[in-house]
Every structure is written in structure tokens, then in C-alpha cells.
Amino acid sequence: MFAHKYFVFVNGSTFRGCVNQIPNLILMANRKNITIKDIARMSGVSAGTVDRVLHNRGRVSEEALRKVLAVLDQIDYKPNLIARTLGSKKNYRIAVLVPDPEQDPYWELVGKGIQQAEAEWRQYGVTVEPFFFDMFDKNSYHLAAEKANESGPDGLLIAPIFYHEALPFFDVYTKGSIPYVLFNTNIPEANPLCFIGQDLYQSGHVGAELMHIGLQGDASFAVLHIYEDMHNAIHLLEKERGFRDYFQKYNGQYAHNITSYDLSNHNEEEMSEKVLRILDDPMLKGIFASTSSGTYIAASLLEKHGKNGIRLVGYDLLEKNLGFMRAGIIDFLINQNPKRQAFLGISHLANHLLFRKATPPLSLFPLEVITPQNLESYLNSEPALVK
Amino acid sequence: MFAHKYFVFVNGSTFRGCVNQIPNLILMANRKNITIKDIARMSGVSAGTVDRVLHNRGRVSEEALRKVLAVLDQIDYKPNLIARTLGSKKNYRIAVLVPDPEQDPYWELVGKGIQQAEAEWRQYGVTVEPFFFDMFDKNSYHLAAEKANESGPDGLLIAPIFYHEALPFFDVYTKGSIPYVLFNTNIPEANPLCFIGQDLYQSGHVGAELMHIGLQGDASFAVLHIYEDMHNAIHLLEKERGFRDYFQKYNGQYAHNITSYDLSNHNEEEMSEKVLRILDDPMLKGIFASTSSGTYIAASLLEKHGKNGIRLVGYDLLEKNLGFMRAGIIDFLINQNPKRQAFLGISHLANHLLFRKATPPLSLFPLEVITPQNLESYLNSEPALVK
DNA sequence: CTTGACAATGTGTTCGCACACAAGTATTTT
DNA sequence: AAAATACTTGTGTGCGAACACATTGTCAAG
Structure with a gap:
């Protein structure tokens, strides 16, 4: 009978057996973890020697080394992280190097992630x-x-949005063997503990796809780069490349025309004028805004000029973007998850410092697609941050 | 000058000041946490008494109580969770009550989450x-x-897919004050530590929205319920209700006709026959499969009958579904994230038992929209599970 | 006045690891 | 051969909370 089957995970692998074997398996599962003392007893040396072997600290005779390694080879010793942390009771300080959250709603979300x-x-x-x-x-x-x-941190979380200014510091960190995590902007020359971010090219692909769904007939699209800081131009171009390549690969019956506009550093008036020209195109079917703040700027312009049939795809769950999406002006948002990026960055550092946990060198976040209908479900699911 | 601004978080709130204030702030941040001994010294009693006050354990004279409470009121004592856990060195056992992962790819993912x-x-x-x-x-x-x-667990993670069978046990858990977390299927009468799942009605909304994007002209849709077990019919109906209501609310120029089919417990032949009738409808523009396994069954039928223009929206990142999406047969998947649901369930329990961390009573997962273009980014982002 | 009962409170031990130090052994130097 | 030096290794302590236990104090019954 099927109902008699049962399964017990032990040490991460799955054991199976008959009902009458349960007791000893449970016993196995119950047995407390192996400690340094256990290893010491098993290998006939003292706990101190085991400790030295485990950490390559101090010198150990070849024989003792052999004996301990033999035991270590047999068993799967996993140090009690809790005890380790308690014992070394250090106070780690992580420095965070990011733009002022008050300057930009995107970095405000990053700030929240840091606080959390x-x-x-x-x-x-x-x-x-x-x-x-x-x-x-x-x-x-x-x-x-x-x-x-100067503050002498034990680790750093950095958003290196200024390439040339950031570069010289990485050597300093490496020399001081201070672990650092980069996020938001990758710098190939750096050698961080890990980089956290998204695949920008693929992000452009997703933007194009969202633009393309259900589209009939020839169409032209505008790619809008609106950013107040010059730094991330290359990143936006990467998104644009992804966007264009998507349609390049598409070989259907319709023609797609893509024009990109750089509206950075324009004042309201200049921008309005330029936008008017863009919206003039009768073939214009969609706008892809490559930045999070650019998204609500584009949205407000669309609203202002009463353009309804134009699909708008942009970035991130900024308060303003939420409003425009609920109002039906923004059709899709690609979530870059700045909050969680920052949170994860600190978590990686903390896990590294505290528990010596290995960190994946690359954490590429999923390209979350936000629609009017799943928007609220994202806003309500904060607990995703929980361990 | 702006660059002179700096900010230091202390105790979760944001402090701001001029550069010359940095030293003492850093000092504050550095100061080690308050311990029970500190409180004991400050209130002029022993650590044991403080402990008794903190845990309402044993009797404490009114005066001692007053003194300790006075101190506790002043300071923000946060017990060192690591020390607490180490000290009580208990071996908690969490029992998991879910369908056999080998029976269904959906529950296979759940199994993986549990293992992780x-x-x-x-x-x-x-x-x-x-x-x-x-x-x-x-x-x-x-x-x-x-x-x-019988195994006497310290906590349970349960997928109570059988309502009537599950019900009587909740009282047992409550009486034994064993915390339990429900996931996947909610049971209103239960009083769990928390429920983890998704808003099914909203999920239907999202499915309908994905069906609707860019759609022109009148259309008819098929809602396919294909499930091998009878249990979750109500949940599927909830999705269907959301799906239908979406189009109900829509008041545009086009007419939408929705028919639902129950293909459960059909053999291949019966199913094929029924499906043929469905696909016969010349107006059929889309199929909404309400279950994860139903999704790939629907996909394989579409493939078999060479139907290309029909949009297919389904559920979950099952291996088979990935294949059909890459092949262009499945257009959208709504990710229920079974793996992470299970993982989070155990994490909540562990945090509760180990660290006495409060758990949100409701963890509704975001309704993740998977498209061919963002699919890989989801598959590559496992580390989301990291603390 | 002693003893028991009981409340109140301080002390001591434990958890597992990290690290310091002392004690022990082997090898070299004088 | 004694002393100095190096190398090995065991023991001990602390981290902070939890809990067991011992101690002190109080009051009433004997």
C-alpha cells in the first residue's frame, strides 16, 4: 500500500524504508551534531589540536594531523555556527556607499533595504x-x-555608479582584505565578494517583449532615456540594445521602427517640446522608458497630452509609478528590486563575516514583470525578505 | 555643500549631523549590546532575577520587579539571539505533511524547497x-x-489539501501548543502560526489580464481544469472566478465568451476527444489552465493539434512547462513558487522555535508573471532563498 | 527557640567554539 | 649534560542566555 511509504531526510539525502525501521532513523535524526570534542575523542587528541587542524592555526605534529584528518574524512563535521559566532563575539561594521536616498526615489528604496x-x-x-x-x-x-x-569597516556594500572614481578604491579594499559587494552597477575590473544586479541586455528583451505582446500591424517605438545623472549611460544603452535586438530577431510580417531619445538634463520646457515631436508620430505604438524616474516622467507627459493608445513600459515600483499604473497609463513595469538588492548585499556580507558562508559571485535578480493586476500582490509580499 | 552630509543609522532610525559629530555616533554604533548582566548591574539585582522578570519565571519581590522594569523601560534590551539559541541547545524537529513529491511535479518542487x-x-x-x-x-x-x-514534533508544516481529514488535527496541535504553518491551501477554521500562499482570485485576474493584453476583436476563451486529485476543486474555481470577473469588469467594445471544462480523471482518449471539440471553436483565442500539470497537458494537446494562434496561460515552472514555453507553445506562466513556499514555511517555523521571532500571520506570495524572455532570469536566481 | 515551609534571590553550570596560556616533549645550542 | 630554544598539545576561560541549584530571609507552627 502506498500510504505505508514514508520518507525521512537525513543529512540532506532521502532515506526510505519500511515502517518498522522508523525508530532508529528518528534516532539518527535526533542525534545531536558532532562537536569538536567528539572529534577530539574519536581521534585521540585534545579539542585544541582539532581546532588547530580545522583552522590551520599553530603547528600540529604530522601524526596528530593524520589522525584528525582521518576522522574528519569519515564524518561530515559542520561547526555549530551559533556557537562560533557567540564565541568570537565580534562587532562587525559594514559601510554602505550609495547615493543619497533623498535625491532620487530609486535610491530611496535602496535606503529602505539598507535599513531593513x-x-x-x-x-x-x-x-x-x-x-x-x-x-x-x-x-x-x-x-x-x-x-x-577611514571608518575602518569590516566590509562594504557599494553602488559604484562612477566608474573612474570607484576604480582606484578596489585595490585598497583588496590590499586590506576587506570584503566588498557591488550592486546595481557592475565593474568588470573589480573583484568583489559578489555582484548583485540584473542582466540589463535581457531586461531590454523583456521590455521589448512586453511591448510586442498582442501587437498587430507595423509600429514604431520610442526608447526614452531620462536620467538626471550621466553615469549610467552605458547601462541604459545595454537595455536599449536588448530592446532593439528583440525586434531584430523577430521575423514576422510586420515592420518595427525604433527611435531612441535622450531627454536627460532637459528642463520641463525643452522636454515637452521634444516629447511633442515624438508623440506626433502616428505610428507610435509604445514607449520604453529605460530608467525608473524616466518612467513616471514619460507617464506624466502621456497623461498631459491625453495619449491613450500608447503602451508604456518602464521600471520599478516607485510610488509615482504605482499611481500611473493604477491609472492605466503605465502598462508594464520591470522590477529591478532595488530594496532587495541592497538587503541581499548586506546579508551576503554579514553571512560572510559572521558565518563564513560562501557567497555566490553573481546574484542576478529575476526580471520581474509587474502588471496592473499583479501589482498589489507585489506590494503585499514584503516578507520575501525574511530569512 | 551636499557632499558633507552624512547619515548614520542607529537603532534603525536615521541620524543626521555634521561631520564633527561622527566620532560619538560611531562610538554609539560600536558599543556592544546590553546584556542581562548589564541590566542586573544597573538595577542592583542579580542576573537570575532579571532573567525571572524577563520570562515571568518564578517569583520576584515587588521591589526587584519595579527596579528591573524601570531599567528595562529606559533601555532597549534585545536579547542576544545567538546566545539564547546556543544555551537552550534544543534539537527542534519539524514535521512536514505534504503529498508525495514523486506523484506530481508540483509537489516535487515543494520537496526541493523542504530539502533546501x-x-x-x-x-x-x-x-x-x-x-x-x-x-x-x-x-x-x-x-x-x-x-x-506520534513522532512528537516541535512544529509542523502542512499542506492541508484534504479539508475534512485535516480539520480534526488542528485542535490537537493547538491543545499540545505545537505551532503549525499551513501553505498552499488555506483552511479558515484553522489557527496556524501563519498561512503561506497566493491570492487565488487575484491569480485568476492576472491570468485573464495576460490573456487580454493586446487582444483585438471578439474572442472566446477556455478555462481548463485538469487535476488528478479531486481535493482542490474549490481553489480552481476561485481562480476561474477571478478570471471571469476580470472580463466582466471590462467594458470595452469587444465581446468575450468564457467556457470552462473539467478534464479531470479522463483518460488520454476521452481528453483528446473533448479537447478537439474545444479547439473546434473558431473564436477560441486563448486557454487558461488552472493547474501546473494541467498546463503542460494543455500545451501538449495544442502542439499535437498544431494550433498556433491560441494563447496559453498556465501555472508554474515545471520542467515540462519550461520546454513548452521555450518552444513558444506556452505564452505565460504564473509562478506559484511552490519551492519557496515550502522553504519559507520551514523558515518561519524555525525562526519561531529558535529565535522566537514573530511571524506574519499571512504571507501572500507575489503573482509572478513568467514570459519567454524573463524565464531564464528566474531559473538563474535561486539565491533569492538566501537569508 | 527551633524547625519547617516557602518565597526571593544569588551563584554556578551548560551549550560549542575560539583563542590564550601553560605544560609538556623534542631538538638544538653552549 | 645542562640550558636554551623550538615545537606540540592539553587545559582553561569567555561569549550571553537559560536554567538548575544553593543560599538567604521571613514567617508561622510546634
């Missing part, structure tokens, strides 16, 4: 010290980075 | 013992639940 992470890890003795810089001012990055260094 | 959670928590002394039941056999649920109880 700090709350989460405080009780483990990890403190977070943000060093905010001016996203319009390269020089301020340098200053903030200097300050961060 | 077990690996994650094992080092904290938490062991996971699955009790699998036969998803086709109500009675096996009862047997498995009995067995789970």
Missing part, C-alpha cells in the same frame, strides 16, 4: 554605516569613499 | 521529518498525520 537589513542583523552584532554621496557629483563619491575607508 | 530548508537549518539544530501522503487518497492523509503526531 540593518534591523535584521543588528542583533547579530552587525552594524551598518551608510556613507551617502551626491549622485550628481563625482567628486562626492571620492569623498564619501575616503570617509568610509 | 532542511540543509539551511540543520546547522541550527533543526531537523525536518517529512511525512508524505498519497494525494489521491484521503485516508493516507489521516495516516500520515497520525504518524507525524
Whole structure:
């Protein structure tokens, strides 16, 4: 009978058996973990020697080494992380180097993620010290980075949006063997603990796909780059490349015309004028806004000019974007999850420092598609941050 | 100058000030946490008394109580969770009550989530013992639940897909004050630590929306319920209700006709026949499959009959579904995230038992929309499970 | 006045690991 | 051969909370 089957995981693998075997299996599962003392007893040395073998600390005679390694080879020793952490009772400090959250709603979300992470890890003795810089001012990055260094952190979370200013510091971190995590913007020359971000090219693909769904007939699209800071132009171009390539690969019956516009550093008036020209195109079927703030700017312009039939695809769950999506002006948002990126960055650092947990060198976030109908479900699911 | 601004989080709130204030703030951040001994010293009693006050354990004189409470009121004492856990060194056992992963690819994903959670928590002394039941056999649920109880677990993670069989056990858990987490299927009468799942009605909305994007002209849709077990009919109907209501609310120029079909417990032949009739409808523009296995069954039928223009919306990242999506047969998947649901369930229990962390009573997962273009990004982002 | 009962409170031990230090043994130096 | 030095290894302590246990104090019954 099927109902008699049961399964017990032990050490991560699945064991199967008959009912009458349950007791000893449960016993196995119950048996407390192997400790250093156990290993010491088993290999006939003292706990101190085992400790030395485990950490390559101090010298150990060849015989003792052999004996301990033999035992270690047999069993699957997993140190009690809790005891380890308690014992070393260090107070780790993580410095965070990001743009001032007050300057931009995107970085505001990042700030929230940092705060959340700090709350989460405080009780483990990890403190977070943000060093905010001016996203319009390269020089301020340098200053903030200097300050961060002076504070002598045990680890850093960095959004290196200024390539040239960030570069020289990575050597410093490496020399001081201070682990650092990059997020949002990748820098190939750096050698961080890990990079957290998204595949920008693929992100453009998704944007194009969302534009394309159910589309009939020839169409032209506008790619809008609206950013206040010059830094991430390359990243936006990567998104655009993905967007264009999607339609390039498409070989259906319809023609698609893509034009990109750079509306950065324009004042309201200039922008309006330029936008009017864009909206004039009778073939215009969709706008792809490559930045999160660009998204609501594009939305407000569409609203202002009463354009209804134009599909708008943009980025991120900014408060303003939510409003425009609920109003039916924004059709799709691709969530870059700035909050969770920052949170995960700190978590990786904390796990590394506290528990010596290995960190994946690359954490590419899923390209979450937000629609009017699943929007609320995303807003209600904060607990995704829980361990 | 802006670059001179800096911010330091202390205790979760944001402090701001001028540069010359940094030192003492850093000092604050550095100061080690308050311990029971500190409180004892401050209130002029012993650590034991403080402990008794904190836990309402044993009797404490009114005066001592007053003094300790006065101190506790002043400071923000947060017990060191690590020390607490180490000290009580208990070996918590969590029983998991779910269908046999080998019976269904959906529950296979659940099984993976459980394994992952077990690996994650094992080092904290938490062991996971699955009790699998036969998803086709109500009675096996009862047997498995009995067995789970007999094992005397410290907590349970349950997928109560059999309402009537599950119901009587909740009282037992409550009486024994054993915390339990429900997932996948909610049971209003239960009073679990928390429920983990999705908003099914909204899920139907999302399905309808995905069907509707860019759609022109009148159309008819088929809602396909294909499930091998009878249990979750109500849940599928909830999805269908959401699907229908979406189009009900829509008041555009086009007419939409929705028909639902129950193909459960049909053999290949019967199903093929019925499907032929469905596909015969020249107006048929889309199929909404309400279950994860139903999705690939629908896909394979579409493929078999060479129907290309019909949009297929279904559920979950099953291996088979991935194949059909890559082949262009499935257009959208709504991810129910069974793996992460299970993982989070165990995490909630472990956090509750180990760290006494509060658990949100309701964890509704986001209704993730998977498209051919963002599919891979989801498959590559496992690390989302990391703490 | 002693003893028991009981409340109140302080002390001590435990968890598993990390690290410091002392004690022990082997090898070299004088 | 004694002393100095190096190398090995065992023991001990602390981390912070939890809990067991011992101690002190109080009051009433004997």
C-alpha cells in the first residue's frame, strides 16, 4: 500500500524504508551534531589540536594531523555556527556607499533595504554605516569613499555608479582584505565578494517583449532615456540594445521602427517640446522608458497630452509609478528590486563575516514583470525578505 | 555643500549631523549590546532575577520587579539571539505533511524547497521529518498525520489539501501548543502560526489580464481544469472566478465568451476527444489552465493539434512547462513558487522555535508573471532563498 | 527557640567554539 | 649534560542566555 511509504531526510539525502525501521532513523535524526570534542575523542587528541587542524592555526605534529584528518574524512563535521559566532563575539561594521536616498526615489528604496537589513542583523552584532554621496557629483563619491575607508569597516556594500572614481578604491579594499559587494552597477575590473544586479541586455528583451505582446500591424517605438545623472549611460544603452535586438530577431510580417531619445538634463520646457515631436508620430505604438524616474516622467507627459493608445513600459515600483499604473497609463513595469538588492548585499556580507558562508559571485535578480493586476500582490509580499 | 552630509543609522532610525559629530555616533554604533548582566548591574539585582522578570519565571519581590522594569523601560534590551539559541541547545524537529513529491511535479518542487530548508537549518539544530501522503487518497492523509503526531514534533508544516481529514488535527496541535504553518491551501477554521500562499482570485485576474493584453476583436476563451486529485476543486474555481470577473469588469467594445471544462480523471482518449471539440471553436483565442500539470497537458494537446494562434496561460515552472514555453507553445506562466513556499514555511517555523521571532500571520506570495524572455532570469536566481 | 515551609534571590553550570596560556616533549645550542 | 630554544598539545576561560541549584530571609507552627 502506498500510504505505508514514508520518507525521512537525513543529512540532506532521502532515506526510505519500511515502517518498522522508523525508530532508529528518528534516532539518527535526533542525534545531536558532532562537536569538536567528539572529534577530539574519536581521534585521540585534545579539542585544541582539532581546532588547530580545522583552522590551520599553530603547528600540529604530522601524526596528530593524520589522525584528525582521518576522522574528519569519515564524518561530515559542520561547526555549530551559533556557537562560533557567540564565541568570537565580534562587532562587525559594514559601510554602505550609495547615493543619497533623498535625491532620487530609486535610491530611496535602496535606503529602505539598507535599513531593513540593518534591523535584521543588528542583533547579530552587525552594524551598518551608510556613507551617502551626491549622485550628481563625482567628486562626492571620492569623498564619501575616503570617509568610509577611514571608518575602518569590516566590509562594504557599494553602488559604484562612477566608474573612474570607484576604480582606484578596489585595490585598497583588496590590499586590506576587506570584503566588498557591488550592486546595481557592475565593474568588470573589480573583484568583489559578489555582484548583485540584473542582466540589463535581457531586461531590454523583456521590455521589448512586453511591448510586442498582442501587437498587430507595423509600429514604431520610442526608447526614452531620462536620467538626471550621466553615469549610467552605458547601462541604459545595454537595455536599449536588448530592446532593439528583440525586434531584430523577430521575423514576422510586420515592420518595427525604433527611435531612441535622450531627454536627460532637459528642463520641463525643452522636454515637452521634444516629447511633442515624438508623440506626433502616428505610428507610435509604445514607449520604453529605460530608467525608473524616466518612467513616471514619460507617464506624466502621456497623461498631459491625453495619449491613450500608447503602451508604456518602464521600471520599478516607485510610488509615482504605482499611481500611473493604477491609472492605466503605465502598462508594464520591470522590477529591478532595488530594496532587495541592497538587503541581499548586506546579508551576503554579514553571512560572510559572521558565518563564513560562501557567497555566490553573481546574484542576478529575476526580471520581474509587474502588471496592473499583479501589482498589489507585489506590494503585499514584503516578507520575501525574511530569512 | 551636499557632499558633507552624512547619515548614520542607529537603532534603525536615521541620524543626521555634521561631520564633527561622527566620532560619538560611531562610538554609539560600536558599543556592544546590553546584556542581562548589564541590566542586573544597573538595577542592583542579580542576573537570575532579571532573567525571572524577563520570562515571568518564578517569583520576584515587588521591589526587584519595579527596579528591573524601570531599567528595562529606559533601555532597549534585545536579547542576544545567538546566545539564547546556543544555551537552550534544543534539537527542534519539524514535521512536514505534504503529498508525495514523486506523484506530481508540483509537489516535487515543494520537496526541493523542504530539502533546501532542511540543509539551511540543520546547522541550527533543526531537523525536518517529512511525512508524505498519497494525494489521491484521503485516508493516507489521516495516516500520515497520525504518524507525524506520534513522532512528537516541535512544529509542523502542512499542506492541508484534504479539508475534512485535516480539520480534526488542528485542535490537537493547538491543545499540545505545537505551532503549525499551513501553505498552499488555506483552511479558515484553522489557527496556524501563519498561512503561506497566493491570492487565488487575484491569480485568476492576472491570468485573464495576460490573456487580454493586446487582444483585438471578439474572442472566446477556455478555462481548463485538469487535476488528478479531486481535493482542490474549490481553489480552481476561485481562480476561474477571478478570471471571469476580470472580463466582466471590462467594458470595452469587444465581446468575450468564457467556457470552462473539467478534464479531470479522463483518460488520454476521452481528453483528446473533448479537447478537439474545444479547439473546434473558431473564436477560441486563448486557454487558461488552472493547474501546473494541467498546463503542460494543455500545451501538449495544442502542439499535437498544431494550433498556433491560441494563447496559453498556465501555472508554474515545471520542467515540462519550461520546454513548452521555450518552444513558444506556452505564452505565460504564473509562478506559484511552490519551492519557496515550502522553504519559507520551514523558515518561519524555525525562526519561531529558535529565535522566537514573530511571524506574519499571512504571507501572500507575489503573482509572478513568467514570459519567454524573463524565464531564464528566474531559473538563474535561486539565491533569492538566501537569508 | 527551633524547625519547617516557602518565597526571593544569588551563584554556578551548560551549550560549542575560539583563542590564550601553560605544560609538556623534542631538538638544538653552549 | 645542562640550558636554551623550538615545537606540540592539553587545559582553561569567555561569549550571553537559560536554567538548575544553593543560599538567604521571613514567617508561622510546634
